[in-house]
Amino acid sequence: VTASPLILCIDDEALGLKIRKAVLEKEGYRVLTATDGSSGLTLFKDEPVEGVILDYYMPGLDGGQVAVAMRMQRPEVPILLLSAYVNLPAEVVKLVDFTVLKGEGPGELLIKVRRMLSERRRETGNEGFS
Amino acid sequence: VNLRDFNRVLRETLILPIILLLAVAGFAAWQIQQSADALKAINRSNALLADINELQKLIVDQETGLRGYQLTGDPAMLAPFRAAAVPVNKHFDHLHQVIAARTNSSQTADALQQLATARDRYQLWLGFAMGVLNKDPAALNNPRMNQRGKELMDNVRASIDELVNSETRLRQTRSASALALERRAFVTLVAAALIVGVLLGLFTINRLRKVSRAYDRALEELNQQAEEISERRQWFETTLASIGDAVIACDTEGKVQFMNAVAQELTGWPLRDALGRELIEVFRIIHEETREPVENPVDKVRRLQAVTGLANHTVLISRDGTELVIDDSAAPIRDADGEMDGVVLVFRDVSESRRTEAALISSEKLAVAGRLTASIAHEIHNPLDSIANLLFLLEGESDRAKRAEYLQLAQQELDRTMQITRTLLSLYREPKAPVPVDMKELAEGVLLLLERRLIQQGIDVERQFREPAIVEGFPAELRQVFTNVLLNAVEAAGKGGRIRIRIEPVAAQELRGAGAVVEVWDSGPGISESARPKLFQPFFTTKGENGTGLGLWVSNGIMQKHGGYISISNSRDGDLRGACVSLYIPAQAMAGASTRPAQHVA
Numbered sequence: 001v002t003a004s005p006l007i008l009c010i011d012d013e014a015l016g017l018k019i020r021k022a023v024l025e026k027e028g029y030r031v032l033t034a035t036d037g038s039s040g041l042t043l044f045k046d047e048p049v050e051g052v053i054l055d056y057y058m059p060g061l062d063g064g065q066v067a068v069a070m071r072m073q074r075p076e077v078p079i080l081l082l083s084a085y086v087n088l089p090a091e092v093v094k095l096v097d098f099t100v101l102k103g104e105g106p107g108e109l110l111i112k113v114r115r116m117l118s119e120r121r122r123e124t125g126n127e128g129f130s
Numbered sequence: 131v132n133l134r135d136f137n138r139v140l141r142e143t144l145i146l147p148i149i150l151l152l153a154v155a156g157f158a159a160w161q162i163q164q165s166a167d168a169l170k171a172i173n174r175s176n177a178l179l180a181d182i183n184e185l186q187k188l189i190v191d192q193e194t195g196l197r198g199y200q201l202t203g204d205p206a207m208l209a210p211f212r213a214a215a216v217p218v219n220k221h222f223d224h225l226h227q228v229i230a231a232r233t234n235s236s237q238t239a240d241a242l243q244q245l246a247t248a249r250d251r252y253q254l255w256l257g258f259a260m261g262v263l264n265k266d267p268a269a270l271n272n273p274r275m276n277q278r279g280k281e282l283m284d285n286v287r288a289s290i291d292e293l294v295n296s297e298t299r300l301r302q303t304r305s306a307s308a309l310a311l312e313r314r315a316f317v318t319l320v321a322a323a324l325i326v327g328v329l330l331g332l333f334t335i336n337r338l339r340k341v342s343r344a345y346d347r348a349l350e351e352l353n354q355q356a357e358e359i360s361e362r363r364q365w366f367e368t369t370l371a372s373i374g375d376a377v378i379a380c381d382t383e384g385k386v387q388f389m390n391a392v393a394q395e396l397t398g399w400p401l402r403d404a405l406g407r408e409l410i411e412v413f414r415i416i417h418e419e420t421r422e423p424v425e426n427p428v429d430k431v432r433r434l435q436a437v438t439g440l441a442n443h444t445v446l447i448s449r450d451g452t453e454l455v456i457d458d459s460a461a462p463i464r465d466a467d468g469e470m471d472g473v474v475l476v477f478r479d480v481s482e483s484r485r486t487e488a489a490l491i492s493s494e495k496l497a498v499a500g501r502l503t504a505s506i507a508h509e510i511h512n513p514l515d516s517i518a519n520l521l522f523l524l525e526g527e528s529d530r531a532k533r534a535e536y537l538q539l540a541q542q543e544l545d546r547t548m549q550i551t552r553t554l555l556s557l558y559r560e561p562k563a564p565v566p567v568d569m570k571e572l573a574e575g576v577l578l579l580l581e582r583r584l585i586q587q588g589i590d591v592e593r594q595f596r597e598p599a600i601v602e603g604f605p606a607e608l609r610q611v612f613t614n615v616l617l618n619a620v621e622a623a624g625k626g627g628r629i630r631i632r633i634e635p636v637a638a639q640e641l642r643g644a645g646a647v648v649e650v651w652d653s654g655p656g657i658s659e660s661a662r663p664k665l666f667q668p669f670f671t672t673k674g675e676n677g678t679g680l681g682l683w684v685s686n687g688i689m690q691k692h693g694g695y696i697s698i699s700n701s702r703d704g705d706l707r708g709a710c711v712s713l714y715i716p717a718q719a720m721a722g723a724s725t726r727p728a729q730h731v732a
Binding site for chain 2: 012013016019020023058059060084101102103105107
């Protein structure tokens with residue numbers, strides 16, 4: 001029996017982060033949270049994170065910089081970039097697997113998280129068979 | 131040829147003939163004098179000849195008397211002899227005097243010689259006659275003696291004849307020379323008259339030609355000048371008529387004297403109707419907002435004796451009632467002595483540029499909002515996202531306590547959203563009259579909108595607020611200025627930069643009333659020397675595609691409207707060596723900043 005997937009959620013908005021964690025946990029995911037890029041990266045390194053939900057606009061390291069650092073460590077971990085801003089830089093959008101706009105609602109977010117994790121599972125599964 | 135030359139020619143033409151005629155007259159007078167002298171000489175000769183004749187007659191009388199005595203021996207016969215003795219000597223003396231008085235020396239000498247000879251011979255005869263008288267009368271009739279007396283008398287006669295002859299010859303010579311002189315004088319005078327006449331004619335023709343040529347030239351010059359003046363006048367008229375601005379010229383009484391086409395079009399008055407009318411009748415101007423009539427520009431120029439600009443917000447009401455916002459100036463027309471001769475008005479329709487300006491100002495308002503988009507999107511979408519998530523959680527939650535918590539959180543996020551939107555809307559909502567504005571509150575409101583941006587850029591904002599900094603003004607406009615200035619500071623400071631906002635109330639000073647000063651310092655690169663003079667010009671931007679170039683221009687306008695000012699310098703202040711924007715807003719709005727008649731402009 002596999003444990004439910006572990007998701008790392010990074011956002012500087014503490015309240016929003018707390019609510020998002022509740023939503024994800026309600027869906028059965030395990031959730032780790034960080035309110036800035038660098039503490040997020042520490043968790044990413046230390047924990048067997050299977051997917052990342054990353055806010056773009058943050059003080060200190062922004063979402064793009066965090067995503068780059070994560071790709072260098074473990075490129076196989078999928079990243080979903082969450083943003084309130086429509087005009088995301090193109091190179092950042094290319095770097096991540098999914099993007100969701102804040103305001104699209106929890107439904108859209110959960111669909112993309114599910115897809116992100118199932119693709120991740122399939123990929124690792126394939127690896128396992130070979 | 132100028133007037134002096136002309137006068138000289140006239141003088142010459144007058145004086146030369148007078149001189150020549152005087153010369154001819156002088157010559158004629160001299161000739162007449164000569165003739166008169168010649169005639170006098172002839173008369174003298176005649177007189178002399180008459181004298182000699184007389185002398186001869188007296189001598190003949192003496193001889194006849196003597197002969198009679200000789201023949202008869204009668205002493206009575208001697209009466210003529212004796213009577214003539216004294217006159218004969220007198221005649222000789224007289225003749226001697228007359229001849230000796232003559233000037234012609236050789237001829238005089240000859241004549242005196244002849245006279246002397248005649249006198250000597252007469253003395254000889256007289257001696258003989260005395261001898262005869264002393265003799266015995268009986269021996270008188272002696273033929274030998276008679277012969278002797280006759281010889282002696284013949285000698286006297288011969289010498290007197292000689293004298294007569296020579297005098298007669300002299301007279302002839304004189305007469306001939308007088309005749310010749312007369313003829314010569316006549317010929318000479320005629321010739322001189324002819325020559326002088328011809329000369330005078332030629333000279334007068336020459337002078338008159340010269341004068342007439344000069345006159346022709348002067349006439350030609352005058353014509354040319356007249357033509358030039360007319361061309362120049364034409365040119366000026368065309369220039370005035372084709373000037374793109376409206377031009378009206380009045381006399382000192384304020385009566386319209388001239389209007390160009392633009393002026394006729396803008397006022398709606400054709401020139402022929404407007405001529406001679408009072409300016410204020412044709413050029414009706416009122417204040418844009420108060421609708422009060424504006425002072426007649428002619429009176430104003432007369433009062434100030436200088437070029438004056440009309441107040442801002444001047445509206446021209448044309449003949450058909452159309453209203454145009456105009457920008458104009460009036461200037462005195464001065465004559466050569468510097469006396470005011472009239473007033474010229476130049477004005478133009480600025481309604482269009484007013485509309486353009488208004489459009490630019492409102493587009494800048496939108497641009498400010500645009501610059502805030504990222505922040506606002508974040509600020510609004512974050513709480514909205516939370517609310518959406520909370521609704522999702524509420525849906526499947528049966529635990530009352532949890533539901534209450536979610537609802538409370540949702541309310542909290544909703545409040546935040548509304549605060550954001552209210553702040554955003556306040557950028558546009560504006561009271562009609564100035565209201566008290568707390569600068570600190572205003573600054574905090576703008577900072578709230580920018581909060582996300584500041585956090586994301588890692589910009590540290592240092593607040594140095596001294597309260598209460600309350601001014602009177604239009605909050606939305608002040609907020610717009612503040613947003614502009616702060617956004618510029620954020621962009622200048624860049625990632626990890628620093629901004630200091632200092633707000634403090636200021637007391638009244640010499641040149642400004644009490645109010646508030648807001649200073650925004652940043653840690654950016656500062657203002658370049660080349661950019662400095664252009665900062666407040668429209669469409670000047672240092673941000674390329676990212677700026678409209680209207681921010682500071684509009685901010686400046688807003689500050690002026692409030693009776694305040696905005697200035698930008700480079701900070702020399704220790705740790706913050708970027709740009710420093712300084713704003714001053716007076717505590718008392720200038721009695722309706724936007725409705726006040728702009729008399730202070732004059």
